[in-house]
Amino acid sequence: MAQPMTDIDAVLSQNLEFYRAFSTRDFGLMDRLWARHAPVTCIHPGWPLISGREEVLRSWRAILRNPSAPSVLCYEERATIYGAVAHVTCEEELDSGTLAAGNLFVQEGGLWRLVHHQATPIQERREPPRPPRGTA
Amino acid sequence: MAQPMTDIDAVLSQNLEFYRAFSTRDFGLMDRLWARHAPVTCIHPGWPLISGREEVLRSWRAILRNPSAPSVLCYEERATIYGAVAHVTCEEELDSGTLAAGNLFVQEGGLWRLVHHQATPIQERREPPRPPRGTA
Numbered sequence: 666m667a668q669p670m671t672d673i674d675a676v677l678s679q680n681l682e683f684y685r686a687f688s689t690r691d692f693g694l695m696d697r698l699w700a701r702h703a704p705v706t707c708i709h710p711g712w713p714l715i716s717g718r719e720e721v722l723r724s725w726r727a728i729l730r731n732p733s734a735p736s737v738l739c740y741e742e743r744a745t746i747y748g749a750v751a752h753v754t755c756e757e758e759l760d761s762g763t764l765a766a767g768n769l770f771v772q773e774g775g776l777w778r779l780v781h782h783q784a785t786p787i788q789e790r791r792e793p794p795r796p797p798r799g800t801a
Numbered sequence: 802m803a804q805p806m807t808d809i810d811a812v813l814s815q816n817l818e819f820y821r822a823f824s825t826r827d828f829g830l831m832d833r834l835w836a837r838h839a840p841v842t843c844i845h846p847g848w849p850l851i852s853g854r855e856e857v858l859r860s861w862r863a864i865l866r867n868p869s870a871p872s873v874l875c876y877e878e879r880a881t882i883y884g885a886v887a888h889v890t891c892e893e894e895l896d897s898g899t900l901a902a903g904n905l906f907v908q909e910g911g912l913w914r915l916v917h918h919q920a921t922p923i924q925e926r927r928e929p930p931r932p933p934r935g936t937a
Binding site for chain 1: 839840842844846847848849850852877879881883884885886888890892901903905907916917919920921922923
């Protein structure tokens with residue numbers, strides 16, 4: 666019998682959905698992943714803090730529409746549950762280099778939804794970039 | 802009669818203590834500010850993720866001991882309470898420029914204690930740097 670999905674599984678799944686929305690430029694999915702009721706914030710690399718759902722989603726719309734937006738893959742995800750909040754750390758592999766990310770989720774409507782995303786560039790570029798998941 | 806201290810007040814006070822420990826290089830205070838039981842992580846600008854209390858505090862010991870470590874001031878703090886977790890965003894003003902920070906706190910022993918600190922450089926340098934708090 667299949668094991669029930671734990672909170673850790675569920676939040677890691679939502680974290681991957683976030684990177685799927687990013688890499689496939691799926692704004693509708695990105696919109697659904699962010700909390701609707703809890704306050705949200707976002708810190709993109711090089712940008713000041715963005716606060717509020719409308720402003721955060723506007724920033725994502727601009728990023729996903731930009732033809733020069735980088736592709737992104739997510740590695741080394743780890744989730745920690747603090748009560749009703751989950752924090753996921755991971756590395757983001759972009760064309761230009763690697764970033765360390767922290768993604769904060771809360772439960773809304775039975776799903777883990779994003780309330781904060783923050784990505785910080787790591788100076789040391791890994792060479793060559795890691796291969797995509799699922800390849801030999 | 803004085804108003805009772807709210808959770809928001811209390812976590813903002815702890816957030817300022819964090820920057821006081823940083824700017825006065827007070828490792829003992831820094832050590833006391835981080836959670837002892839909940840898992841902790843830290844993303845310094847340009848560094849990969851650091852995980853675990855011992856490793857995180859080792860990184861802070863190295864930063865606070867480094868004579869060339871920057872001085873830091875904290876501005877525009879805002880706290881959001883998500884159940885038993887508090888997230889503070891703020892800007893860090895360093896000699897070299899401005900960073901956007903996210904600091905995650907949990908309740909331990911009746912105090913808000915850090916479980917994650919992450920600072921992301923903001924490209925646009927404010928000129929001139931803002932004056933210290935409390936000056937005219």
